[in-house]
């Protein structure tokens with residue numbers, strides 16, 4: 001066996017290195033000797049992730065090595081020759097095992113960056129997608145930055161859409177609703193951490209039971225994946241995102257059918273809405289909103305060129 005080199009990176013502040021990890025030392029050592037240097041740990045991680053067919057192996061390895069060793073992504077490269085303490089190696093093994101089981105990096109870390117803000121995730125929150133930033137862009141194009149207005153976020157999850165908007169609109173206030181108590185707890189904690197709690201409230205509610213209120217802007221990213229498509233999704237999505245955040249019935253449009261008729265009642269006169277939609281769903285969602293009496297004012301495409309949002313106004 002290779003002699004273990006002296007550990008020099010102090011991992012004592014890393015919360016993941018608890019008794020549980022230490023208890024596992026013997027088993028893990030039998031399984032695999034922890035790599036000796038940061039570079040070796042990183043290269044080993046890349047090769048194993050690549051071997052498992054994970055396309056983002058390089059980036060994922062850098063993030064996970066950084067997390068286990070308490071280093072930034074840059075430091076993983078600049079500290080390449082530093083030795084890794086055994087406990088940090090074991091911590092890395094745990095993180096890698098989760099990623100090799102196709103758990104997304106954001107779930108392993110318990111956080112995701114969205115609109116350059118950090119959001120904590122939990123079991124019942126969707127992992128926010130970069131595509132959903134299109135909703136924020138579309139909404140910000142509708143309202144002047146200094147206007148006082150009230151916003152409703154339907155199916156708030158981590159609160160990422162509402163809180164991103166509140167971070168850009170200093171005089172706006174907002175309410176996020178979700179059927180999941182876990183999501184409401186997480187969104188509330190995210191608002192606190194981002195310093196937006198005084199302008200955001202989160203309430204557990206099922207939109208099928210009806211909603212009340214009066215809003216100048218309504219945003220929604222409801223579940224819109226057709227039930228039959230779930231099995232064909234990447235395991236990172238199908239197995240780790242909550243089903244209630246994904247499935248929109250047989251054709252993906254169930255939530256829009258419930259929400260569209262409520263919009264003229266919830267929106268102020270001249271109020272606007274931005275609904276995120278799945279690929280190819282914009283015409284059908286626009287039709288549902290128009291049938292409810294709203295005026296469709298446009299759609300907005302995401303970076304891949306897919307029509308990602310339907311935008312409508314209440315002229316009543």
Ligand SMILES: C[S@@+](CC[C@H](N)C(=O)[O-])C[C@H]1O[C@@H](n2cnc3c(N)ncnc32)[C@H](O)[C@@H]1O
Pocket residue numbers: 124125126127128129132154155156157158159160161177178179180183205206207208221222223224244245246
């Ligand atoms: C696609 S996720 C969007 C989460 C978040 N807004 C985002 O963009 O990351 C849809 C959310 O709608 C919630 N939801 C699904 N059905 C609902 C219902 N009937 N009433 C209220 N919320 C619902 C889910 O719990 C989930 O958090």
